[in-house]
Amino acid sequence: MFFMSPLFSLKQVFKSKDATVINKPATISTFVSAILWALFGLHIGDNYIYFSNLFGLSSAFILLLCILRYGQNVALLNDNVFELLSEKKDSGPIPYQIKIPKLEI
Numbered sequence: 001m002f003f004m005s006p007l008f009s010l011k012q013v014f015k016s017k018d019a020t021v022i023n024k025p026a027t028i029s030t031f032v033s034a035i036l037w038a039l040f041g042l043h044i045g046d047n048y049i050y051f052s053n054l055f056g057l058s059s060a061f062i063l064l065l066c067i068l069r070y071g072q073n074v075a076l077l078n079d080n081v082f083e084l085l086s087e088k089k090d091s092g093p094i095p096y097q098i099k100i101p102k103l104e105i
Helices: 005-016 024-044 047-070 074-086
Strands: none
Touching: 005 047, 024 047
């Protein structure tokens, strides 16, 4: 189940033709981990370890192909973040701000 959960974002990737929603470091580490565990399962002859990690390897491979095909538009994300941060909102005090009076001695 862990290996297949990122595949639910593929609909959004195909629709927007942008793989920004896919976590690239997690996908790469899943791919490498699944290769190593599948090789280990093959080495010790444990079919459960081998076949379960083949599913993980295939799902990570699909996600890597999407990242390579569509790319990750990080500039778009950065522009949106800077746009949100640059908006000046002068709507008064910060909510839950406590004003402490100065003590005069």
